[in-house]
Amino acid sequence: MKSIRSSLYSIIWSAAIMAAASAADIGNPAPDFSATDAKGTTVSLAGMKGKIVVLEWINFGCPFVKKHYDSGNMQKLQKSYAGKGVVWVTVNSGTKASGTYLEPAEFIRKAEEKKSGASHLVIDESGAVGKAFGAKVTPHVFIVDAKGVLVYDGAVDSIKSTDPEDVEKAVNHVAKALDALLEGKPVEKAKTEPYGCGVKY
Amino acid sequence: MFALLGVAFVSGAFGAEGRAKVSLLLESSTYKPGASIRAAIRMKYDDGWHGYWVNPGEGGMRTEAVWKLPAGWQAGDLEFPAPRRFESGLLVSFGYEDEVVLPVTIRPPSGADGTAELAVKVTWLACNANSCETGTAELSANLRPGPADAGPDAVAVAKAHESLPSIDLGLKLDVAESTDAIRLLLSGATAASLSGAEILPITEQVLDTAKRIELRGDGSTARAIAARSPYASGPVRDLKILIFGGKLRKPVIAVWTASK
Incomplete structure (x- = not known):
């Protein structure tokens, strides 16, 4: 039963992901993509127009990702901004051979275990979505404004470490960018160096 | 994790986690008050894993050392030999595979006396083609006052210091x-x-x-x-x-x- 369901899902994904080929630049329209999330819902940037969208690249085994989930930082961001109408898309890019790939049921289970507040869990097995945005590491965050323009590309926060205790001391770039957008102001720091484990394309 | 080796000096606390074995190397088992001592942290990475340079590049993290020393003793920054380049996915990073010896200089105060315990907590990130892990090791060694003696690691420590850029x-x-x-x-x-x-x-x-x-x-x-x-x-x-x-x-x- 499980294997039939899994293979059905993978067929759907490989057919449905069709990200634009151009690289993502701040101030330009973000690359559109269409993917089926782990629950079978179609997710496309065009379909979310009018809403602020956060894309977060994930690998649950990465110590830098663990830092933000074990401290509750990522879940807090996901849940507090979901309450303000922000759509949060967590993306797992990587082939089955990469060791970071997750089957949909496993992706959902891990996200639930971590009490994730993401709106969608997208499996980007081909790496098309990740490459279109230029996602380099986990965690790497991109923010697209309500008009579909890329307004943030970078790290979750300002301290490059794996220590959960640093979260409180750091400047949270994602919260700052989202607060500015929600107030109708420009994002002050639109590009920062993301830190984390390399995405395994 | 602290391994205090009774009599003398070289510590042997090996970090089993973090895909590396770590040890504290000293040039001598003795010290002279006020005179610098050459030391080093040796990282031996598991096959296929690598650690990072002072500028780790994208997706890495430099190895750090935090010292706990007797009053008045000082430790300099960890120093890093020339790294090699690692390219993986969209990332370029700089670091070391197999083994690297990171020099550090320790200075006792002019009034130092008695046996001194040097303790250090080393934290690092190691990655291979598919994943990354962090590691922590707590190492220590005892130094007693006296004329310099060439310990078992004297050659490795000297070589690491002398080949630094x-x-x-x-x-x-x-x-x-x-x-x-x-x-x-x-x-x-x-x-x-x-x-x-x-x-x-x-x-x-x-x-x-x-x-x-x-x-x-x-x-x-x-x-x-x-x-x-x-x-x-x-x-x-x-x-x-x-x-x-x-x-x-x-x-x-x-x-x-x-x-x-």
């Missing part, structure tokens, strides 16, 4: 910046020998390292053009670079600061 005082670095490029000019007594050598930035977020930065000889000077790091903010104020390869027998460091 150092600032070449005969080399002058100039930096000129345009909208998208940063031009580096090296002049001075040793500049002519730099053609074909490569540059790695020790200062982070100034030069883009996606492509290798190679020096081209131009008579008595050497030049390179690098793209600006996508994470650079504002004009370049200072830059420290490592130069290695080509005809250089040993890597050297050059430093530039913008005039005010």
Whole structure:
């Protein structure tokens, strides 16, 4: 039963992901993509127009990702901004051979275990979505404004470490960018160096 | 995790986690008050895993050491030998595989006496092609006052200290910046020998390292053009670079600061 369901899902994904080929630049329209999330819902940037969208690249085994989930930082961001109408898309890019790939049921289970507040869990097995945005590491965050323009590309926060205790001391770039957008102001720091484990394309 | 080896010195607390075995090396089991002692942290990475340089590049993290020393004793920063380049996915990072010995200098105060316990907590990140792990090791060693004796690690420690890249005082670095490029000019007594050598930035977020930065000889000077790091903010104020390869027998460091 499980294997039939899994293979059905993978067929759907490989057919449905069709990200634009151009690289993502701040101030330009973000690359559109269409993917089926782990629950079978179609997710496309065009379909979310009018809403602020956060894309977060994930690998649950990465110590830098663990830092933000074990401290509750990522879940807090996901849940507090979901309450303000922000759509949060967590993306797992990587082939089955990469060791970071997750089957949909496993992706959902891990996200639930971590009490994730993401709106969608997208499996980007081909790496098309990740490459279109230029996602380099986990965690790497991109923010697209309500008009579909890329307004943030970078790290979750300002301290490059794996220590959960640093979260409180750091400047949270994602919260700052989202607060500015929600107030109708420009994002002050639109590009920062993301830190984390390399995405395994 | 603390391993206090009764009588004397070399500690043997090996970090089993973090894909590396770590040890504290000392040049001697003794110290003289006020005289520096050469020490080092040796990282032995598991097969296929690597750790990081002082500028780890993208997706890495430098190895750090936090010391706990007797009152008045001081430890310098961990120092890093020339790294190699790792390319994985969209990332370029700098570090070491197999084994690296990271020198550090420890200084007892002039009034030091009695047996001294040196303790250090080393934290690091190790990655392979598929994943990364962090590691922590707590190591310690005892030093007693007395004339220097060559311990079992004396040769390894001396070699690590002596092969470290150092600032070449005969080399002058100039930096000129345009909208998208940063031009580096090296002049001075040793500049002519730099053609074909490569540059790695020790200062982070100034030069883009996606492509290798190679020096081209131009008579008595050497030049390179690098793209600006996508994470650079504002004009370049200072830059420290490592130069290695080509005809250089040993890597050297050059430093530039913008005039005010």
